[in-house]
Amino acid sequence: MIKKCLFPAAGYGTRFLPATKAMPKEMLPILTKPLIQYGVEEAVEAGIHNMAIITGRGKRAIEDHFDISYELEHQIKGSSKEPLLTEIRNLITKCTFSYTRQIEMKGLGDAILKGGILIGQEPFAVVLADDLCINQEGEGVLDQMVKLYEKYKCSIVAIMEVPEDKTYKYGVIDGKEIEEGVYMVSNMVEKPEPKDAPTNLAIIGRYILTPDIFEVIQKTKPGKNGELQITDALMNLAQKGMVLAYKFQGQRFDCGSVEGYVEATNYLYNIEGGDK
Ligand code: G1P
Numbered sequence: 001m002i003k004k005c006l007f008p009a010a011g012y013g014t015r016f017l018p019a020t021k022a023m024p025k026e027m028l029p030i031l032t033k034p035l036i037q038y039g040v041e042e043a044v045e046a047g048i049h050n051m052a053i054i055t056g057r058g059k060r061a062i063e064d065h066f067d068i069s070y071e072l073e074h075q076i077k078g079s080s081k082e083p084l085l086t087e088i089r090n091l092i093t094k095c096t097f098s099y100t101r102q103i104e105m106k107g108l109g110d111a112i113l114k115g116g117i118l119i120g121q122e123p124f125a126v127v128l129a130d131d132l133c134i135n136q137e138g139e140g141v142l143d144q145m146v147k148l149y150e151k152y153k154c155s156i157v158a159i160m161e162v163p164e165d166k167t168y169k170y171g172v173i174d175g176k177e178i179e180e181g182v183y184m185v186s187n188m189v190e191k192p193e194p195k196d197a198p199t200n201l202a203i204i205g206r207y208i209l210t211p212d213i214f215e216v217i218q219k220t221k222p223g224k225n226g227e228l229q230i231t232d233a234l235m236n237l238a239q240k241g242m243v244l245a246y247k248f249q250g251q252r253f254d255c256g257s258v259e260g261y262v263e264a265t266n267y268l269y270n271i272e273g274g275d276k
Contacts (some may be wrong), residue, residue: 002146002208003050005125007036008111008117010056010102013130015256024059025256026129030264033271035255036062039089039127040252046142048125051097052118054111065096070261109217116214117223123149126230128205132264135250136271140207144248148182149208154242155234157214158206159183160252164192170202171231173245181247184239188226201245203231204252213237237250 013025020028026036042052055062065088076082102114112126125142132142145156159173171190175183187198207230216233223229234243253267254260 002046002048002123002125002149004052004119005040005046005048005050005127005142006112006115007039007051007053007127007129007241008057008102009036009062010071010105010107010111013256015258015262016148017091022058024055024061024062026059026108027061027262028064028255030104030132030255030261031268032084033087034065035132036149037065037131038132039129040066040091040095040138042133042142043127044091044126045127045140046146048142048146049095051095052115052124053097053099054102054115055099056102056105063097063099066092066095068092083155087275096188102139105227107206107222107229109220109228109233112209112230113217113228117210119214121211123153123210124203126207126209130254130256132203132253132255132260133203133206133248133250134253134264134267135248137249139249139250141252145208145246148244151152151216152242152244153210154244155210155213155237156244156246157185158204159201159203159245160247161200162202164197164200165196167192167197167200167202170204172197172199172228173201173203174198175245178244183245183247185234185243185245188231188235188238188243190229201247204248206248210237216240219229248255 009026011022027034068222098118165222216236220233223232226263253264
């Protein structure tokens, strides 16, 4: 059973400056909900109720969001605005939230390693909240991955096909397809130039990791941009055992870029509309 979900949320969000100067990028709203809330909802849908969040300086709004706001709730109690808080209130009561800070930005691998203290020795999910994943047709992406984990009991990364000239933005995998949309990873490269990319199968921000990853990260050397990369650690893990890559059902929006953010907003606006 996967019981915990880790949210690395310490990054600066420089692509969204000045909006992210004093506000965490994970709190940017798509319609009326902050990005990280979509991630928490996706985890809950997958049966996960313990959220472990890696924060950093200037990220306190995340903690406040997943808490009661007494003054606000008192003010709007009994008014027509009260229902606007129902969804988040219900979400909070279903979950626990624990936090630790990444003191220095040393890469996603380092952020996940810092989360070890909140996770312990059990398999866990990872959500990068600026990758917003929606599956209108059925189960959410994490739910799909949890089910796959139950079958194979190994670390899994979510992947999608990207245009060949865009591989430099992603971790890229190579591997053998062992069932439809499921690959046994044989190679993994962090942000390769198109000429060096083994395929166009790009990792997106959803992972299921087994706890042996913590020891492997500790033994992994800094890679791309001098940072500790989870992609490199997973490659080391794949060499020792088995790592799967899963072509998920649904859509992913890169909400860390203005273009993806606007796309996600329009997509959800067309589904849900504006003012309720
Ligand atoms: C991270 C990972 C990368 C992955 C990407 C997905 O990169 O390092 O392997 O493809 O997330 O969004 P980042 O976008 O944080 O630079």
